[in-house]
Structure formats: C-alpha cells, structure tokens
Amino acid sequence: MPAAMREGGRLVVVGGVAAGMSAASRARRLRPDVEIVVLEKGQDVSYGACETPYYIAGVIDARERLIRYDAEFFRRERKIDVRLGAEAVELRPGRKSVASRAEGAQEVLDYDALVLATGAVPVRLPLPGTDLPGVLFLRTLSDADAIKRAIDGGGVERVAILGAGYIGLEMAEAFSARGVVVTVLELLPSVLSTYDPDVSEIVERELLDQGVILRKETRVEGFEPASGIDRVGYVLANGQRIPTDAVLVSAGVKPATALAESAGIELGATGAVRVDARQVTSDPSVLAAGDCCEALHVVTGKPAWVPLGTTANKQGRIAGENAVGGNAKFGGIAGTNTTKIFGLEVAQTGLSSAAARNAGLPVASVKIAGYSRSHPYPGGSPITVKLIFDAGSGRVLGAQMVGREGAAKRIDTVATAIHARMSVADLAGVDMSYAPPFAPVWDPVLIAANQAVKRVGRSPGSV
Amino acid sequence: MPAAMREGGRLVVVGGVAAGMSAASRARRLRPDVEIVVLEKGQDVSYGACETPYYIAGVIDARERLIRYDAEFFRRERKIDVRLGAEAVELRPGRKSVASRAEGAQEVLDYDALVLATGAVPVRLPLPGTDLPGVLFLRTLSDADAIKRAIDGGGVERVAILGAGYIGLEMAEAFSARGVVVTVLELLPSVLSTYDPDVSEIVERELLDQGVILRKETRVEGFEPASGIDRVGYVLANGQRIPTDAVLVSAGVKPATALAESAGIELGATGAVRVDARQVTSDPSVLAAGDCCEALHVVTGKPAWVPLGTTANKQGRIAGENAVGGNAKFGGIAGTNTTKIFGLEVAQTGLSSAAARNAGLPVASVKIAGYSRSHPYPGGSPITVKLIFDAGSGRVLGAQMVGREGAAKRIDTVATAIHARMSVADLAGVDMSYAPPFAPVWDPVLIAANQAVKRVGRSPGSV
Numbered sequence: 001m002p003a004a005m006r007e008g009g010r011l012v013v014v015g016g017v018a019a020g021m022s023a024a025s026r027a028r029r030l031r032p033d034v035e036i037v038v039l040e041k042g043q044d045v046s047y048g049a050c051e052t053p054y055y056i057a058g059v060i061d062a063r064e065r066l067i068r069y070d071a072e073f074f075r076r077e078r079k080i081d082v083r084l085g086a087e088a089v090e091l092r093p094g095r096k097s098v099a100s101r102a103e104g105a106q107e108v109l110d111y112d113a114l115v116l117a118t119g120a121v122p123v124r125l126p127l128p129g130t131d132l133p134g135v136l137f138l139r140t141l142s143d144a145d146a147i148k149r150a151i152d153g154g155g156v157e158r159v160a161i162l163g164a165g166y167i168g169l170e171m172a173e174a175f176s177a178r179g180v181v182v183t184v185l186e187l188l189p190s191v192l193s194t195y196d197p198d199v200s201e202i203v204e205r206e207l208l209d210q211g212v213i214l215r216k217e218t219r220v221e222g223f224e225p226a227s228g229i230d231r232v233g234y235v236l237a238n239g240q241r242i243p244t245d246a247v248l249v250s251a252g253v254k255p256a257t258a259l260a261e262s263a264g265i266e267l268g269a270t271g272a273v274r275v276d277a278r279q280v281t282s283d284p285s286v287l288a289a290g291d292c293c294e295a296l297h298v299v300t301g302k303p304a305w306v307p308l309g310t311t312a313n314k315q316g317r318i319a320g321e322n323a324v325g326g327n328a329k330f331g332g333i334a335g336t337n338t339t340k341i342f343g344l345e346v347a348q349t350g351l352s353s354a355a356a357r358n359a360g361l362p363v364a365s366v367k368i369a370g371y372s373r374s375h376p377y378p379g380g381s382p383i384t385v386k387l388i389f390d391a392g393s394g395r396v397l398g399a400q401m402v403g404r405e406g407a408a409k410r411i412d413t414v415a416t417a418i419h420a421r422m423s424v425a426d427l428a429g430v431d432m433s434y435a436p437p438f439a440p441v442w443d444p445v446l447i448a449a450n451q452a453v454k455r456v457g458r459s460p461g462s463v
Numbered sequence: 464m465p466a467a468m469r470e471g472g473r474l475v476v477v478g479g480v481a482a483g484m485s486a487a488s489r490a491r492r493l494r495p496d497v498e499i500v501v502l503e504k505g506q507d508v509s510y511g512a513c514e515t516p517y518y519i520a521g522v523i524d525a526r527e528r529l530i531r532y533d534a535e536f537f538r539r540e541r542k543i544d545v546r547l548g549a550e551a552v553e554l555r556p557g558r559k560s561v562a563s564r565a566e567g568a569q570e571v572l573d574y575d576a577l578v579l580a581t582g583a584v585p586v587r588l589p590l591p592g593t594d595l596p597g598v599l600f601l602r603t604l605s606d607a608d609a610i611k612r613a614i615d616g617g618g619v620e621r622v623a624i625l626g627a628g629y630i631g632l633e634m635a636e637a638f639s640a641r642g643v644v645v646t647v648l649e650l651l652p653s654v655l656s657t658y659d660p661d662v663s664e665i666v667e668r669e670l671l672d673q674g675v676i677l678r679k680e681t682r683v684e685g686f687e688p689a690s691g692i693d694r695v696g697y698v699l700a701n702g703q704r705i706p707t708d709a710v711l712v713s714a715g716v717k718p719a720t721a722l723a724e725s726a727g728i729e730l731g732a733t734g735a736v737r738v739d740a741r742q743v744t745s746d747p748s749v750l751a752a753g754d755c756c757e758a759l760h761v762v763t764g765k766p767a768w769v770p771l772g773t774t775a776n777k778q779g780r781i782a783g784e785n786a787v788g789g790n791a792k793f794g795g796i797a798g799t800n801t802t803k804i805f806g807l808e809v810a811q812t813g814l815s816s817a818a819a820r821n822a823g824l825p826v827a828s829v830k831i832a833g834y835s836r837s838h839p840y841p842g843g844s845p846i847t848v849k850l851i852f853d854a855g856s857g858r859v860l861g862a863q864m865v866g867r868e869g870a871a872k873r874i875d876t877v878a879t880a881i882h883a884r885m886s887v888a889d890l891a892g893v894d895m896s897y898a899p900p901f902a903p904v905w906d907p908v909l910i911a912a913n914q915a916v917k918r919v920g921r922s923p924g925s926v
Binding site: 055309313330339376378406410419422426427435436437442445 | 880
C-alpha cells in the first residue's frame, strides 16, 4: 500500500477513460490539495467505450453524447491536469518518475503515487494484409469515428467481421442497421465462447434470422487488396477468397501492459497486471485499475482477467482512493456481463459449465425455458435460463440467460446469489417479485433453481 | 408434522386456487396411490387472480386465458377429485373429518391429512349502503366477471374506488383503459400504504397525470342509491356526496379463517392461521398454505401476513408434499412485490422505513435517482431506488423502486441480498450487469448501496 500522500503531493494517472478518470475524480474528492495529472494518449477522456457500436449504428445520434465529461470539464471543475495526446513512454518506479511524450516533446514527471489505467488493446492477428486500409479495429472512440466514416462514405456494402464475441456481434447488428451485409467469421464451433454452446446456439439462430452470414470453424488466413486499389477486397479463410469491402477484426483484446512490464511491475498468470485487493501492484507506489489488471474472481477465489466497464469504474475509484492514502478494498468480480444482439438480451454471470470444469469443480447444470411475463398477459416471450452449480454442495457457480426481454438485468439476481455463496436451494427460496406484466408466478430463475435442487448430490452433468 | 400418509389414504384440500391446486398437484406427483379431493366453493380452479384487472381492462382478451388448467384437466390428467361449488362447512380435526355442502346436499369426508387453502376475502366495510347493487368487490374470477359485465353494459361512466392499494390502483388503470372516469378515495395521506410516502408520491403524480381523481385523507361514510333506482348513485365521504355509477371496494383483504377457527385451529398474532416451517397448523393432520396463513418474515424473523400469489404457490407445494409424508420446509418471505400502475413499474422488498422502525430496528435510508439505460442510449427513463438498512450494522432491510422500465424485476437483486443477510457494503460489491441498452455503468442499485455505505455507523435517519 502506498504511504499516505503528502500535503500537495502528485498523483499521476496513466490513461483517461473509465478507470483512469474514476481514479482521478475519486482522489480529487478526497484530497483537494493533491496535484493530479492524467496522461491520455488519445484525444478523448471519459467516453462510453461500450456505447460506440450504437453510435456507429446511428442509435446514438450525436458523438457528443458519448462523452460524459470532456477534458476541459475535468480541468475546470475538478482541477485535474488532463493532458490529451500525452503518452507515458517510460515508467521508473525506483525514481518515482514517468516520462511522457506529447507532440514530439518529452517531459519527466515525478510522482508520489501512480495509477496505471492503460486499458486493453485489440489482438492484432499476425496475418498477411492486416495493415491494408479497410481492415478496422474497434477499441477507442477514434476507432469508432473511423468505422463510422467508412460507412458514411458509402463504399461499404459488405463487411467481414472476424470473431463472434460481444464486440463482433454488437457490430454485426450495427453494420446491419446501416444496411451493410455482414459475414461473421469465427474460428470456434460456437459464437460467444464464454457461453455454453447450448445457450449460444439461441444467439446463432437469431443472427441467421437477422440475415447475418455466419461461418463457424473458419480460420482466417489473411487479407488481399481489391483489384487495382490499395484497400482490402478479400478475406482468405478456410482456403476460400471471400470478397468484402471492409473487415472488422474483433478477435479479442489483451491487457495493455507494455509500460508496466518495462518498469518491472509484475504481471499475473492471466497476463494482466497483478494487484492486491487495494489495487496496489508489486510496486507499493504504483496502483492499477481497469482492463490492464486482474481481479479476484469470487467463484474460483483466483485472479481472473475479465475486462469490463463496470469493473474499471469500481477499481478506478478504489485505486484513486488508495493512491492518496485511503484503504479501500475491491470485493472481486463474478464475471457478470450482458449485451443486446439484435432482438435478444444475452446475459451471463459466474462460470460457464466449461469454465467450472476447467476450474476443477464438480459441475452440474440445468437449462429451463421460462417466460418473461405471466402467460395470459400479452407481449411476453421465452427466457432460457441455464444454471450452473456444484453437483455436490449445490453452490451456485454461474448462470446464462437469453430472451427477448427480461434477461439482461435478471442475471443480477444470480450474481447476487453468487457473491453471497448461495446454494441452488437458497436461491429457490428467494422471495422474487411477481406481477403479470413482468414475470410469471414462478420466475424463470426460480424454475431453474427448483430443477437444480433435484439434482444436487447426484452425479455431475447436465440436463 | 402429519404421520406418513398410509397407502391409499385420503388428502382433502379446501380451496382450489393457487395454494390449493399447488398442494394437490404436488401430493399427486409424490403419491399416485393417495385419494385427493379438492373442495372449491367457487366455479373455477387454478385461475390467475392477479390477472383479473388485465382481463377487465381488455388487455387479456379472453377469459379462458386466465384459467391455466380447468377442473376437468385435474380430474382427467392428475386424478384429483375436484369438486366445484363445494363449500367446506365444518371441520372436525378430532374425528379427522370435514363436512362439505354442494347444491344444498351435505357430505362428510374423512381424511388422513387436510390442507387449508381458503385464501383471503375482501374487507367489507360496515357502511350503510354496502349491499346496494353496483357496490363491487374484486377477489375471485366471478367478481371480475361481474365488474366486466357492469362495464360492458355501458352504464358505468364514473367509478369510485375505495382504497389505494395495489388492487385499487391496478383497477384505476383498468377502468381508465375502458374509458371510465376514476375517483380514488383513500383514508390515509398517501397511496400504497406499505411504501414510504417519499416513494409513493411518485405514483400519485402518475395517477394525476393519467387523469385519475385522487382524494386522500378521505373517510367514506356510506353509499346512497341513485334517484329512483335500486343501484348505487353516490358515495358519502368527508361530508360530501360524490356522484358515481359504480363503486369498487378495495379496502384490503383479510385471511379466510372461519373454518379453521371453528375447528379450534390456532391463529397467529396477525390473525392468519399459524403454521410452522412445514406448513403444519396446531393440529398435526391439518396443514395450511397461501393467503389464509402466516409466513416467517426473513427480515424480522417473526410471522407476518403478506398474501401474495408467489407465496401461495410455494407454500402450496410444501403443504402438499408434507401432507403425504414429506418433510419440506418453507424458507420464509421477504415481502417482495411489484405491480404496474399506468406507465410505472413499482416494486418493493423487505421492510419500509416505517415498518422497520415499528419492528424496533435502528433504520436509515437513502433515496437516489438512477437511470434505466446508459444515458447516451435513447429511450431510457429515471429509476428511483430507496434503500432501507440497519443504521448500525448496515444490514439491508428493504428497498422500494419506481420507474418506467427496469424497476419490477430489479427488486429481486435486493430481495436476494436480504435473504443472504447482506450489508449495504456487500450489495455495493456485487458485480452487476452493464450494457448501454439495459443499465448505466453504475446500476441504480449500486448507486443506492454506495450512498448507503457512507451512512452506516452514523445516526439513524433518511437522506
């Protein structure tokens, strides 16, 4: 843990999106006297990275709406010295200094405490043609601007999306909304690899129903230019040459750890920066928060790397507090996440069946078809709930839900049960709300929990 | 606990709606050999009582849709001897017999075990004119038929609703949907008396916005006929004579305990039938389930009477299982409930501030305004979350939520936390789902929990 910050000391935050600006703001609230510098290599701070697909789709109509507070706001209202276009290039924990480069000029800043909030970067596949114009990535707001410009320019009638994770499928919807014909290429046999295949197949049907061309078990081998122009025109995959006007590579992200590594800050087994519950790294004056670092997974009790905006915000606050002498602890993650894929709400918490097995747990699961409203009430739709639990103790390990309404936030009920280390019997005993417009008298979560109760103590497996 | 049911023994269930048919069905599943008789004094079994306002409103268009399974289904498919129009008139636990009257004829049935599922009945105010035609109640499907006929008949242009609880306000919406001008008369200074006034005032604004005439602190003194016809024409209230074409009395319900009382079965302090966790009454061969009996409240640890369909279904299953020799336990209630009032979702779990104070707890609360979606994402709306907690320990005691979307089922997150005896700090640590279409990065529940954390250990009170 860093020493209590001295009067008028300096906090440097590297990275100014979710975790970084949360850290800076929290530190400022607690310590009006401290100097706070944020080094952000991009041109925007505090923007909604998760909103960028909706901005590209046109659902969010104005770019300004993605920026909750701009750099000027932080400078003026919070007295935070936000430096845009400033990249931290060398961190020397021994000297407590960081070198920053902006517009070619380099400056060395001493610090009393430093928060790493460098985020994650897209995995760039080492494939021929990756550098061709028209091969796009989506991570930053500038990336979103580039994709939107490409669509607005009118030359994109077909897009190939590499990778069927959340970003890939959200962008499949976004491109479709803009009238672009979408082909999704996925290496694995299922979309959404963190889900179990018996749940993700519901998403696959929705993609097909919405006109998306889905090619699974497809290995992309490279990209070729269109004839006569220096721009991507083909994806090479499974020995075929698939014509396209643009490519979006959404083959996952990895933690941005170069600065930490060069400074000798320890990484964990996940490859992300190792931190304790106070977000402190192996150097007591360097903290980390957000997508660049690990978090304790409450199901496995081990560090995990699940880069999500909610976690970034929470960890940022804790890092900011502790950087200026506080003693806050992060309670860990359950890996809860959700998204909208065309008409479906898709949500997950805890471990999938596969992840639980990999963690060495005796896993059992049930999958039930519930309903979003009382059956007589019009407008309802099915909700699939898969509940994953310890076959011996009945402890809830995870859940996956898919439906046209009522799945995205219903997952929080199971997330809460996971944090509380509830068994499926405990979950089945929860007094959940009921009214015809919002749920059946037996909520889908209760149906799943009741089914699971019958299986506890029997051999592991799924029904 | 009843003795293990003998081979070919007889179970009699009194009452055939939610709890009764759940009990009978559960018993049948476990014991194909047992004779099961259901005495239902009405003409319908297993109907959705909570759906009746939507049937009256026309939202649910066909009466058949309210009846999930009819008596013939239970007779044919589940070999349950359902007797409609059969009223249990005398219970003799000493002889293990119950007398039933149907169409004037009386029959005495011996039983090995009996389940009381007599439900609740509307409170009938002892007011002059209560028996006038046009003074209506809503409890059974037959009651709903009568109200629907009255509206369909065309003579109801104005209705006066006595009591601003869930049924009163759901019916205010139903009558409005049918073009009837609604006046709601409430004795207390706020609608929805189980909610704290700073939350229910949001509902009051919605009622006024929707054209409902709301008269609070209004004591109804009686009813008078319209001039020249034997039908209600006026409500007398606060010394005024309010003209109306119909009256709906929704002044609460009380447990239907006459049969139990006459048989010497003990009632609890709430006035409902006292049961243990196995749903067994003071007589070891008589069980009770649903609106006629109490349940353990998980917050106070004391018996409470909160008549709700979810509880009736759960208790019915347990009573049915134990009546035929099982040993299931009911885990108690958190008092979770929700409804739709015009455009609002209204939801509650645990204790209100007032109820917590009455229970002698050192209560504190916070009330925050969150949002249903990420702010940049279109179509979102505010959600108010009031979180009630123990000022000393931080234990979550209750929550109330109101909003145009996302309130009804979000309450289950807090209900789960209550069952798990979480503190507000525990709740603030839950990894909740986030995606722009469904929640802000700080879920309203997390915002409330974070605010509450700051207040724990300080003096009781609200902010």
